[in-house]
Amino acid sequence: MTTPGRGLHGRVLDSLGPAITAGEYPPGSVLRTDELAQHFEVSRSVMREAVRVLESMHLVESRRRVGVTVRPKAEWNVYDPQVIRWRLAGADRPHQLRSLTVLRSAVEPVAAGLAATNATARQCAELTECALGMVANSRGHRLDQYLVHDVAFHRVVLNASGNEMFARLGDVVAEVLTGRTHHEVMFEDPDPAAVTLHVQVAEAVRAGDAVRAEELTRQITVGALRELDILAP
Amino acid sequence: MTTPGRGLHGRVLDSLGPAITAGEYPPGSVLRTDELAQHFEVSRSVMREAVRVLESMHLVESRRRVGVTVRPKAEWNVYDPQVIRWRLAGADRPHQLRSLTVLRSAVEPVAAGLAATNATARQCAELTECALGMVANSRGHRLDQYLVHDVAFHRVVLNASGNEMFARLGDVVAEVLTGRTHHEVMFEDPDPAAVTLHVQVAEAVRAGDAVRAEELTRQITVGALRELDILAP
DNA sequence: GTGATGTATAAGTCTGACTTTTTGTGCCGG
DNA sequence: CCGGCACAAAAAGTCAGACTTATACATCAC
Numbered sequence A, B: 001m002t003t004p005g006r007g008l009h010g011r012v013l014d015s016l017g018p019a020i021t022a023g024e025y026p027p028g029s030v031l032r033t034d035e036l037a038q039h040f041e042v043s044r045s046v047m048r049e050a051v052r053v054l055e056s057m058h059l060v061e062s063r064r065r066v067g068v069t070v071r072p073k074a075e076w077n078v079y080d081p082q083v084i085r086w087r088l089a090g091a092d093r094p095h096q097l098r099s100l101t102v103l104r105s106a107v108e109p110v111a112a113g114l115a116a117t118n119a120t121a122r123q124c125a126e127l128t129e130c131a132l133g134m135v136a137n138s139r140g141h142r143l144d145q146y147l148v149h150d151v152a153f154h155r156v157v158l159n160a161s162g163n164e165m166f167a168r169l170g171d172v173v174a175e176v177l178t179g180r181t182h183h184e185v186m187f188e189d190p191d192p193a194a195v196t197l198h199v200q201v202a203e204a205v206r207a208g209d210a211v212r213a214e215e216l217t218r219q220i221t222v223g224a225l226r227e228l229d230i231l232a233p
Numbered sequence C: 001g002t003g004a005t006g007t008a009t010a011a012g013t014c015t016g017a018c019t020t021t022t023t024g025t026g027c028c029g030g
Numbered sequence D: 001c002c003g004g005c006a007c008a009a010a011a012a013g014t015c016a017g018a019c020t021t022a023t024a025c026a027t028c029a030c
Helices: A007-021 A033-040 A044-056 A081-088 A093-118 A121-136 A143-160 A170-183 A192-207 A210-227 B007-021 B033-040 B044-056 B081-088 B093-118 B121-136 B143-160 B170-183 B192-207 B210-227
Strands: A060-063 A067-070 B060-063 B067-070
Touching: A007 A033, A007 A044, A007 A081, A033 A044, A033 A067, A044 A060, A044 B044, A081 A093, A081 A170, A093 A143, A093 A170, A093 A192, A093 A210, A093 B093, A121 A143, A121 A192, A143 A170, A143 A192, A192 A210, B007 B033, B007 B044, B007 B081, B033 B044, B033 B067, B044 B060, B081 B093, B081 B170, B093 B143, B093 B170, B093 B192, B093 B210, B121 B143, B121 B192, B143 B170, B143 B192, B192 B210
Parallel strands: none
Antiparallel strands: A060 A067, B060 B067
C-alpha cells in the first residue's frame, strides 16, 4: 500500500520511526548516532540522514554533547503522513483512529459545503460515479470494491473544496476508512443509510446547495463517530 | 520568533526551503546535489541531509541518475509547520492565510464544543484570564498585548479539546493571528463584537455548554473569514 | 520498429580524520 | 561551604575522497 523506504536511510526509518511513535523509546530517551548506526549496521552518514528526517518530524532533537533525545508526544508533527502511518501501524492505532475521525467530523462538512460552490462539472460527475459505485457494491459482501469508491468519494469532495489544506487530508481519510473496514466491521454490509447519504451529498454538490451538502456530510461523519462510540447512539 | 536553522544544514534549508515554496524552482525543476553543495558552499554530506529533509516534506524527490526534482505543489506536506512558515514568509502569503483561515473556521468551532465538555478547571481559568486580557487591551492601540492574549486564548481552546490533532493546530492559528495583526488591520482597535464573543466562549466552556461554545466560536471564525473577504459582509 | 546491450551520470554508501560545542567536573579561592 | 573558573571529555557536526549502484538514454543488432 505505501512505498517502502527508498535507500538505506529509508529502511532505517521504517524501523526506527515506528519504534519511536510506539513509545518503545519513551520521551526523554537519549540515543547516540554511533550506537544506532552500529545497531542498524549502516554507516554514520546514513544514520545521520535518518536522524535528520526524524528531527524534521519533531520526533527527536539532536544536540551536541548530549545525543538524540526523543521529544514529548505533544510536539510531534502528527499531520505528517509518515507519522500517521507509523502510528496507525502501532499499538495506539485505536486512539489515533479516534483523533482522526474527530478531525474528519470537523473538516469534511465544511469541505463539502465549499465543494458545492466550487466543484467543476468533471468533479460533480466523478462524485456521482463514486456514489453509484458505492450503491452497486453495498450488498453481498463486496466491501473491497465499496471501500474503493468510498475513499474516492471523500477524496473528490476534499479536492473539490478548492482548499489545499482540505485537499491534503485525502490521504488521511483514506487511511481511516481503510483501517475501519479492515479492522472494525469488515463482516457486515455497510449501513444503507450511509450509502443514501453519500448519494444525496453528490446530488447536493451538483445542485450547488452548500447548506445541504454540509448538513448531509455532517450526518455521515456523525455516523462515523458513533461507530467508534465517540458519540452516544 | 522562530528558531533559525541549527547547524549548517539548517541554514541551507532556511535558504532553499523558502526558495522552493516560493516557486523559485518550479515543479519539475531538476537540481543536482553537487551543484547545490557548491552553491551553498557546504560539503556534500551537509547538502544531502538538507535534501533528505526537503524530501520528507515532499517538496522534492531524489532519484538516481536524475537528480533532485521539485514536486508539484499539490503533493507538499502543507501541514508541516516549517513549510507553513516558509510559505507565509513568501509571495503567496495572502493565499496561504486564506487557506489557513478556512481551516480554522472548520476546526475551531468543533474544538470549542469539545473543550466545553473536556476542559479542566485549570484550563477554564486560563481561558477567562485570556479573555479578560483581551478586554483590557481592546482599546487604545495596545494591539501587541491584545494579540498575545488572543493567541493564548485559541491555543487553550485547542488544547482543551482533548484532541491531539486539534492541539497541534495551535501554532498554525498563532501564525494566522500574528500575520493578520501585523499585515492587515494593525491600525484600528479590534472589533468589540469579537472581544465580547471571546468572553462568551470562555463562559460557555466553563458552563460546559458545548452547543453554545461551538456556535459562538463559529461566529468568531465567520468574522475572520469576512475580514479576508472570503464571506460576503 | 522492437528489443538487447552498453555506457555515462548522478545519487548512494562508506570510511576516517578533524572541528566545534557543550556539559560536567574538579580545582581553587573566597 | 559555596561560587566561579578553567579544563577535559564526549558526542554531534563537518569535510574530503574513494568507491558502488541504479538507471536513463543512446546505440546497435535483428
